[in-house]
Amino acid sequence: MGKYVIQRVLQMFVIIWIAGFIVFTLMYMMPGDPAKILLGNDATESTILAKRAELGLDASYVEQLASFMYHAFVRFDFGYSWSYGVPVMQELLVRLPRTLFIGVSAMVLNVLLGTWLGVFAATHRGKWQDSLTMVIAMVFISVPDFWLALMCVLFFSINLGWLPAYGIDGPLSYVLPILSSAVAGIAINARQGRSSMLEVIHADFISTARAKGQKESVIVRKHMLPNAMMPIITGVGGGLAMVVAGSPIMESVFSIPGVGAYLLVGINLRDRPIVLACVVFFAVFTSVAILLMDLCYAFLDPRIKAQYAAKKVG
């Protein structure tokens, strides 16, 4: 098991490096001279050349790539923002907690609420509660989340005046962003939870538990849920990736100065250090999430655990 974990962590590093490499190359190949763009149309040839030298753009592709990889992955330094001149890492660290907080909270909501709804629907299968839950879930899966976010703002902030519509003053400002990021995931988990519960509900070991004289509520908790949770856990990593990938849109809808919004700023300004830093952060975040979920899965399911233990030898 331990060896497996190490192997997976190494794998993760390689994936993050590859992600960094690809994004760097794409940014490098973008048409247009960044120095020209930064300085505007009326810049002279000599100021442009000076700017290029300052940003290190006069070096070859390989040199630039090597310098980026070294600084980013060895010294955790993404350099200075081309447009603002402040260290990107410093800005990122300020923004990081906001995005992480929204992402992780949305994920917790996804899993808890989604699973609960799935269990609820499955235990009422065929009845109106089941149909209603599934119809609502389907609606929330189909609706684009930025639209939902705007509707939330309209309803809760403008009509009811309960919650702030944008900004980050106080914990209440996080309610709408978290909710809007979570809704689609909740709906997906509700459907997934329902179908894996239904699979488990008819399993023979449930009959066995009933034959022991066990209470239905305990059967759901001790026998059905743990088995039904397995597919949900596998989906958590991907779900988290989804929430984070949606963060640029969510953060701009709610004007939250997070990493997602930062990425948008970077793209708009062709500010390579900002874009690279944000993308590397997303890659790290998703890989860690998926790795954690895989390990969680292995830890909870003795069959998978046995497979991993066996891999140690092979």
Place this chain on the structure above:
Amino acid sequence: MKSDTFPEAKTMKSDTFPEAKTMKHVAFLDVKNLEVIYTQNKRTVRAVNHVSFQLDRGQTLGLVGETGAGKTTIAKACMGILPTPPARILNGEIWLDAENILEIPKEKMLRIRGKKIAMVFQDPMTALNPLQTIGEQILEVIELHNAVSRHEGLKRAGQMLELVGIPAARHVEYPHQFSGGMKQRVVIAMALACDPELLLADEPTTALDVTIQAQVLELIKGLREKLNTAMILITHDLGVVAEICDKVAVIYAGQIIESGSKEDIFDRPAHPYTIGLFQSLPRLTAAEKWLKPIEGMPPDPTDLPDGCSFHPRCPYASKECALAEPDCIEIGTGHFCRCTKWMEVRTCQMHP
């Protein structure tokens, strides 16, 4: 724990037995006119039709019949664990110890299941929760019905494992670490853990090799002697029936088409299906030409034939057989048969 139920079961027997002779005999388990259907996509599977049988303490009833005949459904109904929906009990009463199982409140039924009635499930591969150790799973039933500490419970679980020939130390292992036959024995250990008074064993020996099978049968026999347990044994194996059953009921398309003592069924079968069942068995003593499988297929339970459900496959069938469902006729003491032509069938058997 054992000493609680053990003398009780004995005294019960000696108390009720003489009484039973003088008064009207009340069987320990009395199933009356049971009718179960499954509804699936608007189709109705008539799984159990008008099934009645009695069983006394210490007796073993063998339920035999082809796959899909409704054997498991009968057993699950007796346990009160039919999945509803899709199953529905249309009719019938199941009296256990003068209480109708179908009317016992849920709460009270929880105390009966696992303790008074226990069941060994058909498929050992899927009958255990893959995420829990087997010790934990045996412990669950012990803790539900006995006021024991976790430690004592685990000790008891270990004893049960030893009883079925699995080292107690393996209680920390998960189901996937056991072979099919071992899982079957774990399931048996679980069913026996609280000394049941009625044991429903659904093909308990199919996954086992011959030596282990013999051991398991010994174990079950021992339980019957020690605790006077009543037992329903569901099996395809007529050899097993011959070895441990007192009574036999032959099921066809959800109906008991013949029932009686083991001798009645083995030596004097009267229903053409029962006769066919024995003839389809390879026997070492009989010549090859006697091996005759029953022709045709079991009927579609969503669309049972009119009249006698066996008539499309029956060599003795006539027009009347397709018209009315035959009654259950007592053709000898305690020997029942659902065939109007049983006399004719028997004459044919004696003078082929």
